[in-house]
Amino acid sequence: DAGITQSPRHKVTETGTPVTLRCHQTENHRYMYWYRQDPGHGLRLIHYSYGVKDTDKGEVSDGYSVSRSKTEDFLLTLESATSSQTSVYFCAISETGNTEAFFGQGTRLTVV
Amino acid sequence: AQSVTQLGSHVSVSEGALVLLRCNYSSSVPPYLFWYVQYPNQGLQLLLKYTSAATLVKGINGFEAEFKKSETSFHLTKPSAHMSDAAEYFCAVRRGGATNKLIFGTGTLLAVQP
Numbered sequence: 001d002a003g004i005t006q007s008p009r010h011k012v013t014e015t016g017t018p019v020t021l022r023c024h025q026t027e028n029h030r031y032m033y034w035y036r037q038d039p040g041h042g043l044r045l046i047h048y049s050y051g052v053k054d055t056d057k058g059e060v061s062d063g064y065s066v067s068r069s070k071t072e073d074f075l076l077t078l079e080s081a082t083s084s085q086t087s088v089y090f091c092a093i094s095e096t097g098n099t100e101a102f103f104g105q106g107t108r109l110t111v112v
Numbered sequence: 113a114q115s116v117t118q119l120g121s122h123v124s125v126s127e128g129a130l131v132l133l134r135c136n137y138s139s140s141v142p143p144y145l146f147w148y149v150q151y152p153n154q155g156l157q158l159l160l161k162y163t164s165a166a167t168l169v170k171g172i173n174g175f176e177a178e179f180k181k182s183e184t185s186f187h188l189t190k191p192s193a194h195m196s197d198a199a200e201y202f203c204a205v206r207r208g209g210a211t212n213k214l215i216f217g218t219g220t221l222l223a224v225q226p
Contacts, residue, residue: 040121041218042118042216042217043156043216045214056213058213059215092156094214097206098144098206100146100158101146101204102158103148103157106155
């Protein structure tokens with residue numbers, strides 16, 4: 001299995017609070033991605049990174065920000081959590097722009 | 113922009129029957145295409161990938177997919193379904209390059225009846 005660790009694995013938070021999810025990889029892969037998974041929507045790309053300090057928006061980036069200060073870590077921040085951000089969040093990595101992505105085990109976030 | 117359409121959010125087959133899960137893509141340039149499987153409460157696992165070599169791609173667990181440029185399709189098949197194949201399957205597309213996105217379809221939930 002690819003060395004991808006997401007933390008925390010489960011979190012319950014209150015509306016309006018900031019939340020940061022962490023993705024840590026040990027594969028030294030260049031690309032990292034954050035997705036959210038919701039029933040009926042599949043996986044939707046939130047943000048992705050193609051190198052340290054290089055990030056770009058995905059399909060559903062509103063309300064989310066990311067940072068990548070070193071190769072191994074990609075942080076996803078919900079500045080002010082809303083109930084619509086209740087979801088399962090997956091981190092993925094890939095070595096190049098042409099190769100497959102490997103996924104973490106996911107973080108289940110509930111905003112109450 | 114590239115996108116993926118999976119026809120049929122739920123597919124049910126009998127054990128031993130053919131599995132056919134449909135995926136159509138749109139991309140302005142030759143794409144890289146992938147099929148992933150997700151078992152309950154787990155992450156996604158790569159089944160197979162198309163990267164412009166052979167058009168018929170074989171993957172794990174007896175699955176294969178055929179890239180058909182004229183139909184912009186990349187359907188997933190397996191000759192004989194097993195109970196253990198029950199899972200959700202996702203088709204994904206990306207366009208290679210320095211900055212690119214990996215875009216997923218909405219998924220197909222496969223049920224296998226005994």
